Amino acid sequence: TADRRQVPVAEKRLMDVKLNQLGSWLGSRDFTPNGIISAVRRGHDRYYNKYINVKKGGIGGVAMLLAGYVVLSYVWEYDHIKHDRWRKYH
């Protein structure tokens, strides 16, 4: 890659952070309410501008959100669904 300036760990993107730097990277993130809200907004903007705010969007944009909702709701209900298991030992 062309220019590899020395960027401090705090400003690196998650994919560029090495595994042993993960702890310090997490520690440097902004966990104030403002920071969390801005992080959520950034994530939303990225998803929106990639999959929905286009001229010819496909079903993927909404379908992925619905699928994620289904999976998440299954995870939340697992303690209740556990009782419908067919076998006791797996």
Added chain:
Amino acid sequence: MLSRLVFVTASGLKSSGPLGAGLVHASRSLHTSSQSLAPVPPLPEKGGKVRHGIFPEELFQLLYPKTGVTGPYMLGTGLLVYLLSKEIYVINHETFTAAAIGAVLIYGVKKFGPSVAAFADKLNEEKVAKAQEVKDVAMTNLTQAIENEKKEQWRVEGRGMLFDAKRNNVAMLLETNYRERLQMVTNEVKKRLDYQVALQNLHRQMEKEHMVNWVEKSVVSSITPQQEKESIAKCIADLKALAKTTQAKAAV
């Protein structure tokens, strides 16, 4: 395709409720960064690629170098078998419900997808066409205004010539007036001078006449009767002499 519909309808309801899990907010934030891009860049043509409707293409690209084309599918199968065997995913009545709903959804999407997409595209196009029309009308109006402005500027150039012609007219009027007055002055002066000349002539003539009359009168009064008799006698003698000479001439 559904996202297109969502975009079209969501832009209608500007202030919708809080972010639900599946509801997408239609607020495109412009000018968030310090650099303002004007004109606004156009929307991308297609969204991020998604395979089978729910798996983003990036996953397939991630696994391709190590496991080739079938890698993600094998991953999916393995995961599914693991979830089923360990009963992390439990098969109960909900499974059949999900299967039925899934089948209906997939059938609906496959069958009506393109038509709904075309409809949403048409709506979008109409909106874009309206905006474009406004812009075009504005452009034509502005170009027309520019033409009119240029025409006015050209007219202003002509106005200079108009003023020159008027100036010439005024100059000619002044000249004519001046010459008229000059002529009047000359006439008046000439009349005065003629009067003086006539006066002098009259003076001289009257003097001459008077002098002639006076000389005549004095001469006539100076002829005494004796002188008159003498002059008459002389005249008779002269006449006789003359008659003698003419008689002599006639005889010869």
